[in-house]
Amino acid sequence: MTEKPLSWLGSSLDDLRAFPKDARRDAGYQLGRVQQGLLPSDWKAMTTVGAGVVEVRVHTRVEHRVFYVAKFEEAVYVLHAFEKRTRQTPHPEIALAKKRYADLVRQRAKKPEVR
Secondary structure, eight states: OOOOOEEEOTTHHHHHHTSOHHHHHHHHHHHHHHHTTOOOSSEEEOTTTOTTEEEEEEESSSEEEEEEEOOSTTOEEEEEEEEEOSSSOOHHHHHHHHHHHHHHHHHHHHSOOOO
16 A cells, blocks of 8 residues: 655644654654554544544643544645643634635635546
8 A cells, every 4th residue: 555645734744843853753653654544553533623634642741733634535634733731622723723624625625536
């Protein structure tokens, strides 16, 4: 099976690059698993963001999260990456990922199918 490419939406790549080195390494490893069609080691479905959206949980000294969607054939879309400082995911983080997901779905609907 070939790996799906990663497609970084909005500032998600820059946000992930701002993670500490150990969190960045773990997040990269987990996204590599997803590219191969596997699930991350620690994850949660994020249906509040959109259908098929998954949260990767990165545990280091500080918690980090990466939201992605892999249900589309052409790529794994990374919606958002952020540091989590509270037990509950802050609403602005969910709202941003939800907007990027909606934009992605809208953009995909506009593109003609390639055959």
